Amino acid sequence: MPRIVVDVMPKPEILDPQGKAIVGALPRLGFTAFSAVRQGKRFELTVDGEVTEEILAQARNAAETLLSNPVIEDVVNVEVVEA
Amino acid sequence: MTELPLIGEAVAVAAHGSDLRQLNGAKIGVVTFPGTLDDRDAVRAVRLAGATPVALWHADTTLGDVDAVVIPGGFSYGDYLRAGAISRFAPLMSKIIDAANSEARLPVLGICNGFQILTESHLLPGSMIKNDHLKFMCRDQVLRVENNTTDWTRDYAAGQEITVPLKNQDGQYIADEKTLDALEAEGRVVFRYVGFNPNGSRRDIAGISNAAGNVVGLMPHPEHAVEAGFGPEEGSGTEGLGFFTSVLNKIVGDNK
Numbered sequence: 249m250p251r252i253v254v255d256v257m258p259k260p261e262i263l264d265p266q267g268k269a270i271v272g273a274l275p276r277l278g279f280t281a282f283s284a285v286r287q288g289k290r291f292e293l294t295v296d297g298e299v300t301e302e303i304l305a306q307a308r309n310a311a312e313t314l315l316s317n318p319v320i321e322d323v324v325n326v327e328v329v330e331a
Numbered sequence: 332m333t334e335l336p337l338i339g340e341a342v343a344v345a346a347h348g349s350d351l352r353q354l355n356g357a358k359i360g361v362v363t364f365p366g367t368l369d370d371r372d373a374v375r376a377v378r379l380a381g382a383t384p385v386a387l388w389h390a391d392t393t394l395g396d397v398d399a400v401v402i403p404g405g406f407s408y409g410d411y412l413r414a415g416a417i418s419r420f421a422p423l424m425s426k427i428i429d430a431a432n433s434e435a436r437l438p439v440l441g442i443c444n445g446f447q448i449l450t451e452s453h454l455l456p457g458s459m460i461k462n463d464h465l466k467f468m469c470r471d472q473v474l475r476v477e478n479n480t481t482d483w484t485r486d487y488a489a490g491q492e493i494t495v496p497l498k499n500q501d502g503q504y505i506a507d508e509k510t511l512d513a514l515e516a517e518g519r520v521v522f523r524y525v526g527f528n529p530n531g532s533r534r535d536i537a538g539i540s541n542a543a544g545n546v547v548g549l550m551p552h553p554e555h556a557v558e559a560g561f562g563p564e565e566g567s568g569t570e571g572l573g574f575f576t577s578v579l580n581k582i583v584g585d586n587k
Contacts, residue, residue, distance in 0.1 A: 258460075261507075262460065262505060263460075263463065263531075265460065265461045265462070265464075265465050265503075265531075266461060266465070269465050281435055286548060314412070314416065314420070315412070317416065317451065317458055318415055319450070319456075319458040319505075319506065320458045320460055320505065
């Protein structure tokens, strides 16, 4: 069954406290190549049947209204993934 | 001393016509969502202020005849997705949003998770993100009342400092610079943290209001500082009670 993947990231200008904690932990494990981490969210919306333009539009709408908060987050990707 | 019952007994006492019931007929609704923690304390604060608490359930489709609403703290829906994000779409919230924006300007107070729900509902601007130090923090917090003209702060003096408990993990208030400048210019920063910013909130903002002053949200918990002996040790320990007497006076004044 096809899924629609929605990726949400904290806005670039907003400090991401979780990402900051992760970047602090990486070198303690020997991962020294990374200077910054930002943590986002991935949603997978399963669709029964074909993903029409209308369904994709619904997913984009849901991404903007419920899955993300436009004050602090950006929807960076909405795409269909065939299972 | 008059007994002050908890929420489970509130209705029975009201029916028996207690003295408190006669103090004022003002009804203040307190909303419970799945995962709300502080509804009982909010109910108790309403009662101690001399109003009649009305328990509201998130799935209710009517507000009844309440004169004001408190959205208390807790972890509604486990803070899943974002704090307050799912509660914002509860049936009762659309009624509260309409009533707050209506000409009647229903007074609405959001505390902690209630504040988060109000920002997710767009009744108040900005948003809360995780504390800058990433930890849950619980402490007695000094706040300065920056605006004492809102429905929920009129019993305080301008610039008055009050101590109430603070306890949260997602308490860092943020908004873009333009929004922050507008809030400051319009006097809508209602409370600021004093002495110590516990979560990295922009411009030490602890609470804000809408333009009309009927909707107020803040992260700290005034409902935990309403009864001598049970509130913060700093100050009188009851410095949160003014929120609830403020709205009561506002309601009584309107009904005159």
